[in-house]
Amino acid sequence: MKKYSFKNDYSEGCHPNILEALIKTNLRHQNGYGYDDYCEEAKLLIKQKMNNDDADIHFVSGGTQANLLVISSILRPHESVISAETGHIFTNETGAIEATGHKVHGLATSDGKLKPEHIQSVLDLHTNKPHQVKQKLVYISNSTEIGTIYKKKELQELSEFCKTNDLYLFMDGARLGQALTSEINDLTLEDIANLTDVFYLGGTKNGALLGEAIIITNKKLKEEFGFHIKQKGAMLAKGRLLGIQFSELMKNELYFDLAKHSNVQAMKIKSAFQKKGFQFLSETFTNQIFPILSNSQIEKLAENFDFYIWKKVNEERSAIRIITSWATPDQIVDDFIININQL
Amino acid sequence: MKKYSFKNDYSEGCHPNILEALIKTNLRHQNGYGYDDYCEEAKLLIKQKMNNDDADIHFVSGGTQANLLVISSILRPHESVISAETGHIFTNETGAIEATGHKVHGLATSDGKLKPEHIQSVLDLHTNKPHQVKQKLVYISNSTEIGTIYKKKELQELSEFCKTNDLYLFMDGARLGQALTSEINDLTLEDIANLTDVFYLGGTKNGALLGEAIIITNKKLKEEFGFHIKQKGAMLAKGRLLGIQFSELMKNELYFDLAKHSNVQAMKIKSAFQKKGFQFLSETFTNQIFPILSNSQIEKLAENFDFYIWKKVNEERSAIRIITSWATPDQIVDDFIININQL
Amino acid sequence: MKKYSFKNDYSEGCHPNILEALIKTNLRHQNGYGYDDYCEEAKLLIKQKMNNDDADIHFVSGGTQANLLVISSILRPHESVISAETGHIFTNETGAIEATGHKVHGLATSDGKLKPEHIQSVLDLHTNKPHQVKQKLVYISNSTEIGTIYKKKELQELSEFCKTNDLYLFMDGARLGQALTSEINDLTLEDIANLTDVFYLGGTKNGALLGEAIIITNKKLKEEFGFHIKQKGAMLAKGRLLGIQFSELMKNELYFDLAKHSNVQAMKIKSAFQKKGFQFLSETFTNQIFPILSNSQIEKLAENFDFYIWKKVNEERSAIRIITSWATPDQIVDDFIININQL
Amino acid sequence: MKKYSFKNDYSEGCHPNILEALIKTNLRHQNGYGYDDYCEEAKLLIKQKMNNDDADIHFVSGGTQANLLVISSILRPHESVISAETGHIFTNETGAIEATGHKVHGLATSDGKLKPEHIQSVLDLHTNKPHQVKQKLVYISNSTEIGTIYKKKELQELSEFCKTNDLYLFMDGARLGQALTSEINDLTLEDIANLTDVFYLGGTKNGALLGEAIIITNKKLKEEFGFHIKQKGAMLAKGRLLGIQFSELMKNELYFDLAKHSNVQAMKIKSAFQKKGFQFLSETFTNQIFPILSNSQIEKLAENFDFYIWKKVNEERSAIRIITSWATPDQIVDDFIININQL
Structure with missing residues (x-):
């Protein structure tokens, strides 16, 4: 008999509600490229859950894709991103960020979480302009790659530090569901939306077949994001597949x-x-x-x-x-x- | 009442067999990233259908993704790709190829098909080395973006010309099923495998929710392709989703x-x-x-x-x-x- | 006896005044990276000649370098540049622009000069957003690669068209001296500064050992240009070499x-x-x-x-x-x- | 009176022999792009000095340019380069290497020098293929950015380790002259040529106005390097300027x-x-x-x-x-x- 695997959280298919919805909607004609009814419905439900009508929401198929899309769309050629050394973008994405032209600064941490002093240490080492890259973005994961989560006070401090230092704050939420339902969590989805400039809500590791919902709250970062999705090969012709899944996951509290x-x-x-x-x-x-x-x-x-x-x-x-x-x-x-x- | 749409061939979901297979396999534990049983099965079926055991096969989610992966993995920085002006990579992928650093030469054609003389004309204009890019890859689509198909003799001539001129030949098969079942077609899947260096078999536009099967037959192009898939954000954690679909599509003659x-x-x-x-x-x-x-x-x-x-x-x-x-x-x-x- | 060569305009060294200035200044200590006295002097002289105090001026070593620096610093990843097919960036720079990630649209012209209708034709072919690149920059050369020049009226019309269509206008001035002293010319350096967003004044093909002066007049394009110069390997440690040369060339009317x-x-x-x-x-x-x-x-x-x-x-x-x-x-x-x- | 500056080694112009040679050769017609007589002569002299007839030699204007050219020409998209944290490419080139798409691994060292154990530690952390970048190149500087030098035994060990692990070894020789003439040095130019795959000989920081001589000894790395020089904007029209300087520097033991x-x-x-x-x-x-x-x-x-x-x-x-x-x-x-x- 095959052993049960605790190796990862993407060993199964998807929640049965999603399969049912796929069956039910299968032959309905829909627009391609994310302009379908289900994507619209899913966006609406997410906006309601985070109590924010103005966010721009885009569905893509995976975490590495979400990371490289967000980061490469934000940074100008000479700008860089700061991450914990345990951050997914630093060592587990085959140089996906560097492949778009940008340096990732990796910082050693005890718990996978970045604090203002970490970021300050990078800024302090990069004052020789224009001979060094300019830090413009801070990348954090919640929950982190090693299972820890950000408390509200920590995220507030980080958010404030970033604003003060003209840095954008981006949260990788491949496991944001797990963070927000942790017994020690004190953050809400609304807090996340308020304290970051852009984040995503992971579906792949939480009951979907595939899919991450990128949520852009900072107005400056919204512009023309669709071009990037298409250019990086991340735009599904049948975007309905992502819409249907997020729509189901967002219904009630699934x-x-x-x-x-x-x-x-x-x-x-x-x-x-x-x-x-x-x-x-x-x-x-x-x-x-x-x-x-x-x-x-x-x-x-x-x-x-x-x-x-x-x-x-x-x-x-x-x-x-x-x-x-x-x-x-x-x-x-x-x-x-x-x-x-x-x- | 809503009008019926003849706008494109990706307005519906997927063939019911796929939905049934998704349901049947849903809770089975599988390895991630394409190392699942279904991907293995699908690869085997494809190899049988094209009578070629040695090909490397990779499943990715869409056509633009397949195009940019194949092209950027093959070309060195100073090399370029030749396409018809109607070619999907030339004007309909938001500069996806150029974003990986490579020039696309676009050629006017009457029917969306490249002939040796088209390619020769580009070579003739690029003899001033090293001041001009070096052509290394020819991109064709079958069926083409305007619905035409390559006949066996045409593909043979193109293949021979490419070999003679040290060019790789890559076929975009987003609609290869339609080409191979056209009433005037005289090519087999085995011919395609023999006459090109790499091609793909489109699922998205032929009954799948998403998915293209990239098939690499030229040994020189096989090496380390997985790194590229991961780096470009194209590796699905639940690769089973692609394996299951291609497995179903390849069973019998679906x-x-x-x-x-x-x-x-x-x-x-x-x-x-x-x-x-x-x-x-x-x-x-x-x-x-x-x-x-x-x-x-x-x-x-x-x-x-x-x-x-x-x-x-x-x-x-x-x-x-x-x-x-x-x-x-x-x-x-x-x-x-x-x-x-x-x- | 060796035959005299009419093959190009960079077969000799430099004007003797430059050699004299190199000798005279040779052992004077100067700051590196373009912060020397001679660069300052040269910038001042150029500003006077074009009657514009606000421009940002940067000296780099060659035309391809200037082209790729300007274009890659301006464009976001999904944006493209329009050029004549005879334009140096289109076929004579080994894909330098594409290597920075951007598509170059090449247009057939009778005389190497772009007109508003050429640009309009590209815009008309790229209306399917976000599936196609967004045009953001127009590249022209004066004199052109085939020796022709822009008349004032032509440049005014082009400039106006670009403003109306939210396009930047960039003039490659590798041979701008020749254009401005042509017997049929009716443009001044001041006109060029007013009618373009960025241009350069070529030294390599007009009496310098090497060197082009990039002049940015549009305020939006000035920001952080130095970072790009350094990143692309275009910042000379002994920037004085460029400053001394442009200083000499700009003295009187040399x-x-x-x-x-x-x-x-x-x-x-x-x-x-x-x-x-x-x-x-x-x-x-x-x-x-x-x-x-x-x-x-x-x-x-x-x-x-x-x-x-x-x-x-x-x-x-x-x-x-x-x-x-x-x-x-x-x-x-x-x-x-x-x-x-x-x- | 102005204070004397010990800030850097590029505060002056160049050695007088160079100025004399510039004067003497000034009006002689020469081919452009490095195909002049002086480049030929300089190459010959360098080959004699390192006792190696087979090397390919290319002259470019500066160190950052040499670094990005060599590294981007060698690496495939998913490959990375290893450097000391003090290495010039790691923090002092505005992300020039990342801008060409490649990750740079930075290692803390006590003396700016890499040892096999440093490199092994990176290899050990990157075994999860294809989810992590593949290390392919080791970058060292001699003398290092903090003034230390490699002893023969150290370079031999490093060279052997690289060969064993299928890594190329690249030496940044912006100050190679200083290394080779240090009182504790036991390496020769011939040793450097034998123990590395590619290195350069710095002119800018040793009496030239500008210029580094890239020397490629590994046959696999020679191919089509000129395309990269042109594409990155590093090819001087008047390549004679570099040839004349290296020719003078290499005469006798200047x-x-x-x-x-x-x-x-x-x-x-x-x-x-x-x-x-x-x-x-x-x-x-x-x-x-x-x-x-x-x-x-x-x-x-x-x-x-x-x-x-x-x-x-x-x-x-x-x-x-x-x-x-x-x-x-x-x-x-x-x-x-x-x-x-x-x-």
């Missing part, structure tokens, strides 16, 4: 319910590890946890479950990554906890 | 059946126009036709149907574009023909 | 005297051809002429002089290009005319 | 004599600081020294001399940078030493 489910499953597992006295690489409250196990414990656990060994801590121990999804069943979680307790 | 249906519907309409004595902008045998009508006839026809006015011929007359799809119903075609006969 | 000399020498030769009844490929009044000769005449002339065969007219006849420089001696011109008269 | 002079002057100053018991930021044996002074000492010294405050060490002390050139006179050095002794 998007948040799914994210919460993934968080809850991870927290149950985290709790089991904690009770057994395990340490973690970082303390997380979303759908990713990084418990530190001995090599023999990892081997034992790997007999029945798949997961990534994330980071070697020393010769005897490593952190593993357990990641849950919108679809992770209770039964599996219970089984896994039994296995943990037997370590 | 892909070709759907393409043929769209051709047949267009040919019935063409025949009706012909019988009434209408001229065409170009003679086509695929799912696009360009009849020339008087302004008042266009107005009349537009009362019940949507279509694009393609090109003004003179003050009194214009060519319109009628395009049919895998889903265009017989009933609609019959109605439309009645309308034509009443002109 | 720049214009040199240009006029090259024109006068060409016109003497043109007159000799005319008197003998020769036709020309285009009628020019600067330092390039394109007389049409029979093959045997070309052969005869080539015994004593070097020049390019420019364009085959028919099997028996071709146009040759004769180009004179700031340094072409009277004696050589007289000899050449004797040779012409003997044809 | 190039090395000038470099040695600059080293000797710096070492005299270093010795004076050492005798007074000053510490240094790094131990250098070329024309740059970084003594650490108290704020009041810096203030005192700055009364008569210009120099950069390089790095704050603590509230009371900073390192300054003293840099000498081919033209720094003995008298000035003596005066400066008197000032040091009075601190």
Whole structure:
């Protein structure tokens, strides 16, 4: 029998509501390129949820695509973007940002989150104009690539710092649902819209087949974004596929319910590890946890479950990554906890 | 009542078999990024259909994406690509190719098809090395953007010319299904694989929700293509979505059946126009036709149907574009023909 | 004995005044990167000559460099530039503009000059937003690559058309000296500054060792240009080399005297051809002429002089290009005319 | 009276031999674009000096230009380059390399020099193919940006490591003359040619008005380099200017004599600081020294001399940078030493 995989949160298809909607709408004639009724409906629902009528919303197929589109549309040739070293754009997108011509400054952080002092340190090192790139954009992820989230006070400080220093703030929200439904979260979607210039709402890792909703709130960044989508090969002829999915996810609270489910499953597992006295690489409250196990414990656990060994801590121990999804069943979680307790 | 649209061949969703397969496979755990079972299956089926085990196959979401990926992965910075002026890359992709750093030479043609003499004319104008770009790639579409197709002899001559002149030959197959099932076609998928260095098989315009299968047959062009897919934001986390679709389309002859249906519907309409004595902008045998009508006839026809006015011929007359799809119903075609006969 | 070459206007070194100034200033300590006293002086002199205190002036080493710097600093990723097919950026710079990510539209013209109707034709073909690039810049050369010049009325009409259509106007002035001292010229340097948004004053082809002075008059285009110069590798550590040269050229009327000399020498030769009844490929009044000769005449002339065969007219006849420089001696011109008269 | 500046090594013009050669050759007709007699002569002399007939040599105007040309011509779109954090390409070229589409990995080092373990650490962090860029090139500077040099054993180890790991090795030789004439140097020009794939010999910082000689020894990297030079705007119409300068510098041992002079002057100053018991930021044996002074000492010294405050060490002390050139006179050095002794 195949082992259950905790390797990532995109191992399944999509929420059944989406499949039903695809069937129901299948033969209806719609305009192409995102000018269909479903995209319109999805945009409306998102605007309502963030209480902001003025935002521009665009649907694209994935996170790397969203990142390179947003960043390359904003920056002029001599401008750069600041990221944590753990930021997805820094090492996990095959140089996608540099391929559009821009430097990414990577900063070492303890928890994957940027603070004003991080950014200030980059600014301080780049005062020799015009011999150095000009920093113009700050890229953060929420939840971060290592499962942590931004608290309201942190985002407010970052937002204020960026405004003061004439920097745009861009939030990668590939797992924004998980961040906003974390038990320690105190931010709302409306806060995110107010405190950033542009962000996206991830569908791929939260119950969609594919799709991210890029939301531009800063008026200066809205202009002519569609050209960039087309130029970068990111405009789907059948944009309806994205509209239908976001429309379904936004109806009632499905998007948040799914994210919460993934968080809850991870927290149950985290709790089991904690009770057994395990340490973690970082303390997380979303759908990713990084418990530190001995090599023999990892081997034992790997007999029945798949997961990534994330980071070697020393010769005897490593952190593993357990990641849950919108679809992770209770039964599996219970089984896994039994296995943990037997370590 | 809403008018039926002959504006394009991506107004509907997808073939029902695809929806059924999505449902059936929905909760099965699969690897991400195209390493799933369905992609494997689809690749196998394509290889069988083209009788070529060695090709590398990659699935991406759309035509512009496929074009920019293939071209930018092949060319070195000082190299350029040759296209017909009607070629999709020349004017309909918001400078996607130039955005990757490469010049596109656009050539006027009568029928959207490149011939050796077209290419020779570009080579002749670029002999002042190193002050001019070096031509390295020839881009053709089959069927072309104006509905015509390449005959076997034409493709052979082009292929030979390219080999002789150290040029790669790339076929945009966004509508390759329609080309291969055209009543005048004498090419097979195997021929295409043999006579080009790289080509793609379009799904978006032939019954899929999205997806193009890039097929690389020239060994020199295979290397490290995955890096490019990731860098350009074209790698879907849930690559299964593309695998499932191409797998369904390739089972039996569904892909070709759907393409043929769209051709047949267009040919019935063409025949009706012909019988009434209408001229065409170009003679086509695929799912696009360009009849020339008087302004008042266009107005009349537009009362019940949507279509694009393609090109003004003179003050009194214009060519319109009628395009049919895998889903265009017989009933609609019959109605439309009645309308034509009443002109 | 070596034949005299009429192949181009950059076969010699530089005007002796420049060499003297290099010697005189050689050991004086100066700031690097264009912040030296000589650049300041040269800028002041140029501003006086064009009666415009507000322009930003930057010195770079060559024409292709100036072209790619100006164009890539102005355009956003989805924007394009319009040029004549004979324009230097279209076919003679190894895709330098496309390498910065932008499409160049090439237009066939009879005389190398763009007119409003040429530009309108490109605009008319690019109305399908956002599927096509957005035109934002018009590139013209004066004198053109085929020796013709813009008259005041033509430049005024072009300037007005660009303003009306939200297009910037950029003049390549690699041979602007020759244009402004042509016998049929009615434009002043001040006119050029007023009617374009950015242009440059060529030194390389008018008595300097190297160097072009980029002059930005449109306030919107001035911002942060230095970053681009540095990023593209165009910022000389010893910027004094450019400052010293332009300073010398701008003193008294040296720049214009040199240009006029090259024109006068060409016109003497043109007159000799005319008197003998020769036709020309285009009628020019600067330092390039394109007389049409029979093959045997070309052969005869080539015994004593070097020049390019420019364009085959028919099997028996071709146009040759004769180009004179700031340094072409009277004696050589007289000899050449004797040779012409003997044809 | 103006203070003497130790701010950089490009504050003067050029060695008088160059000016004399410019005068002597001024009116001789030469081919453009580097096909002149002087470039040929200079290439021959360089090949003799490095005892290598097969290298390809190209002259360009500056270091940033050389760096971006070499790197962008070598790398495919998904490949990256490794540099020390102090490397010129990492922070002092306004993102020139990223602007050509490539990521630069910056590594913290103690002395500005890369060792195999540095490079290995980058390789270890980039094993997730194709989600991460592929390292293909190692960039080092000799002397480094902070005045240190590579010893033969170090360069051999690096060269071997690169070969083993399928990486190219590129040496920025903006100050290679200074490195090769340092009192602790044990490398020859021939060694450099043998141990790297491509490097350049800096003229701008060693007695030329401008100019770097790019030397390509790896056959695979030679092909079609001229196209890149032209495309990046780096091809001078009057290439003779570069040929004449390198020809003069390479005659006898002028190039090395000038470099040695600059080293000797710096070492005299270093010795004076050492005798007074000053510490240094790094131990250098070329024309740059970084003594650490108290704020009041810096203030005192700055009364008569210009120099950069390089790095704050603590509230009371900073390192300054003293840099000498081919033209720094003995008298000035003596005066400066008197000032040091009075601190």
